[in-house]
Amino acid sequence: MNPFFTTRSGLRSALLAAVLALTATALAAPPAAARGDRVRLGSAGDVSRSAWSGPAFTMNGDGGVVAASMRRAIDTIRGGTGTIDVVVLAGSAASSGSTTPECDSVMRLAGVNSCTTWTLTTASDGNNAQVNQDIRNAEFVYFAGGDQCRYTAWKGTSLPASVKSVVAKGGGSGGGSAGTHINSSIVYDACRGSITSDEALDDPYDSYATFTTGMFSWPHYADTINDSHFVARDRMGRLMSFAARAVKDGRTTQGRAWGVGVDEGGGSLFLDAQGKATLYGADAYIVLADHQPEKAVAGQPLTYKGFKIWHLTPGATFDFAQRPTCGYYLRSVIDGRADAGLYDGTPSAC
Known part of the structure; x- marks a missing residue:
């Protein structure tokens, strides 16, 4: 769900807090530059295989990876043999703890060669060549929880076609919370x-x-x-x-x-x-x-x-x-x- 907005009942106090925060920091720091952050866990090289056994999808009630359904997706896609590569797409950095919480969970499951987290902060990041190459080389794409409006902003970029190519080759897609929303055909974008x-x-x-x-x-x-x-x-x-x-x-x-x-x-x-x-x-x-x-x-x-x-x-x-x-x-x-x-x-x- 979109963390940058609130329900109507709380909008007035949220706006006041935002104005005060912006006033306090406007002269203290320059605006942050938009960028895509990449963190890869596991093998540095991608798996190469002629065919996969999916597609498979997981849609979670909150943002975290659910081990049971993710394990089934991995086993389905790899057909019970070999390993797969996973890409996690996030619209903002993790709020606390690990910077790669979804990949931390995925890497604990059998049958995973690598898991790459991309944190993308602008719509134009959906055209990032390295992002799209990593997605197309993967066998599963997981949309992290957070803000589905950031994800729908990628609609006009290369990224959706790259995710579709993963499903078309027998891989899969999924996500949690905001990542669940984006995997339906009609998206409540918030x-x-x-x-x-x-x-x-x-x-x-x-x-x-x-x-x-x-x-x-x-x-x-x-x-x-x-x-x-x-x-x-x-x-x-x-x-x-x-x-x-x-x-x-x-x-x-x-x-x-x-x-x-x-x-x-x-x-x-x-x-x-x-x-x-x-x-x-x-x-x-x-x-x-x-x-x-x-x-x-x-x-x-x-x-x-x-x-x-x-x-x-x-x-x-x-x-x-x-x-x-x-x-x-x-x-x-x-x-x-x-x-x-x-x-x-x-x-x-x-």
Whole structure:
């Protein structure tokens, strides 16, 4: 989630603090130069192999690497033999501790030849030749947590095509928190700031509800909107609003939008080449908006009757290639007020 903005309720105090901080430092230091920092762990040379066995994807509820799903992605891509190279993309430096926390975790797993962390601070860094070479030579690209708006700024650069080339050769992509958002086909980019469920339901066209499309659409994962920290931060309402708006605005291919919310605390959705997802660590929810909303108008509360919701627990699977037509429970939003029991319902029989 974007750390440089806040929800509307906290915007005034955040702006005041920012102004004071800028005033105090403006004369003390020159502006920092934009640059890309590269740190490589493991072997200095890349693996060379004619074929890989993916693609494979991991989408985590918070920023950290989830060992179980990452291990499965590594084993899937390498086909059980040899090793792979991993690239981690971050939009800002780690706030504390190690400068390479994701690679530290990845290098503890079997089957990894190297892990390279790139910290990119401007949109133009997406055209950095060394960055793109490292990505194309890798077999898995992991987007770190932080700020998905920084990631969507790379849309017009060479970087998205480089990531797509990794998937196309049988590698994979994934991420956590902001890195989970960027791996859906419709990205809540948070470029204006983070929006709460209450705000999104009160106005699905709130100025904080901004989206980016056209970066990635992974096999069997079209028409999806990812969200993270899901239950912990009560984001069901906003994912409902996002899905309803995606249908209203014609952002989907078949008039249906699939919200995918993964909780923090080790939650990770692993997606294989056949479109079958397996959940690790913590709960997840699939939210389907499959018809036009009864009311989705700028400045007015949302009304949408009959969201279909699948509640997944660790070990559960969900087939994105053959998306199910049963096993869900129904919840509605009327004039911005959601039904009770959003996270717990009795599923329909299959």
